[in-house]
Amino acid sequence: MPDIRPMAGKVVLVTGGTGGIGKATAIGLAALGARVGITGRDLARTAQVAAEIRAASGNPAIDGFAADMSSQAEVRRLAAAVLDAYPRLDVLVNNVGGFWAHRHPTADGLEHTFALNHLASFLLTNLLLDRLKSSAPARVVNVSSHVQAEGRIDFDDLQGARAYSGQTAYSQSKLATVMFTNELARRLEGTRVTANSLHPGVVRTNFGAEDQAWLFTVVSQVVLPFLKTPARGAETSIYLASSPETDGVTGQFFANKKVKAANKVANDLEMTARLWKASADLVGMRAIS
Numbered sequence: 560m561p562d563i564r565p566m567a568g569k570v571v572l573v574t575g576g577t578g579g580i581g582k583a584t585a586i587g588l589a590a591l592g593a594r595v596g597i598t599g600r601d602l603a604r605t606a607q608v609a610a611e612i613r614a615a616s617g618n619p620a621i622d623g624f625a626a627d628m629s630s631q632a633e634v635r636r637l638a639a640a641v642l643d644a645y646p647r648l649d650v651l652v653n654n655v656g657g658f659w660a661h662r663h664p665t666a667d668g669l670e671h672t673f674a675l676n677h678l679a680s681f682l683l684t685n686l687l688l689d690r691l692k693s694s695a696p697a698r699v700v701n702v703s704s705h706v707q708a709e710g711r712i713d714f715d716d717l718q719g720a721r722a723y724s725g726q727t728a729y730s731q732s733k734l735a736t737v738m739f740t741n742e743l744a745r746r747l748e749g750t751r752v753t754a755n756s757l758h759p760g761v762v763r764t765n766f767g768a769e770d771q772a773w774l775f776t777v778v779s780q781v782v783l784p785f786l787k788t789p790a791r792g793a794e795t796s797i798y799l800a801s802s803p804e805t806d807g808v809t810g811q812f813f814a815n816k817k818v819k820a821a822n823k824v825a826n827d828l829e830m831t832a833r834l835w836k837a838s839a840d841l842v843g844m845r846a847i848s
């Protein structure tokens with residue numbers, strides 16, 4: 560069975576599609592013929608990158624959506640714009656995310672890493688879920704990281720208010736991504752909408768550039784030549800978004816296009832349900848919890 564298939568007639572949204580792994584994912588899915596929407600913070604930059612993706616893929620059907628997804632109001636505005644633009648949505652790639660060495664509060668007063676890497680994708684997915692269901696078979700693809708393995712969800716201090724470390728906040732957020740994916744997959748049973756998460760590899764992008772730890776800066780200069788290109792880093796996202804091999808596959812964590820064991824907490828039903836409830840409360844979506 561070929562591991563990719565054409566995506567003509569399919570509609571895909573890639574968050575954080577203006578750079579790095581997300582842009583490469585958008586190019587790959589556009590080259591397969593999908594209509595692709597990308598999101599980024601800045602309207603002009605998003606439009607410019609959409610034009611670059613059209614040129615790189617030869618596919619004119621690329622749309623740019625601008626929203627600062629660290630803000631819940633902006634995520635809600637983004638979801639409304641997407642629902643308005645796309646009568647169907649076949650694949651949602653929740654790729655947006657990053658690393659911040661220091662604690663930054665968002666417009667909602669939440670810690671930035673948790674808000675952007677987890678809550679933004681949680682909220683956006685829930686707001687787009689009916690559209691995904693009515694387009695089924697459909698897929699949700701969530702970009703996590705191998706650091707999910709060392710993550711720990713601190714329910715007493717989800718916002719890192721007592722103690723903040725960039726690495727701890729990042730690995731917590733990436734474990735939250737896998738837990739959210741698995742709980743979503745369970746909630747979507749019988750809908751023909753699947754949800755899987757992935758580690759893209761260690762990839763040469765702008766990752767962490769906004770607020771880098773000094774050690775990270777030094778190490779990244781040394782390892783730079785050995786990192787994956789964004790195109791290689793996008794391979795597992797593209798595979799999960801398009802491959803016939805993953806038809807019906809759900810609730811799994813992937814790396815290098817293969818199922819990998821995730822942190823055991825991600826398969827603890829009590830913990831994933833608890834995180835879902837806490838996340839729903841934080842985004843004001845009690846009704847769906």
Ligand SMILES: NC(=O)c1ccc[n+]([C@@H]2O[C@H](COP(=O)([O-])OP(=O)(O)OC[C@H]3O[C@@H](n4cnc5c(N)ncnc54)[C@H](OP(=O)(O)O)[C@@H]3O)[C@@H](O)[C@H]2O)c1
Pocket residue numbers: 574575576577578579580581598599600601604626627628629654655656657675702703704705758759760761762763764765766767768
């Ligand atoms: N690079 C790696 O080695 C690696 C490893 C494991 C996992 N990951 C994960 O892969 C994903 C993509 O990372 P990357 O390395 O490609 O990072 P990147 O090059 O920094 O790209 C991040 C993307 O997110 C967008 N973005 C950042 N902050 C945003 C905000 N507040 N609102 C909306 N969009 C925002 C950026 O768009 P604008 O700047 O245009 O707004 C850009 O499109 C992340 O989830 C990351 O955690 C990366």
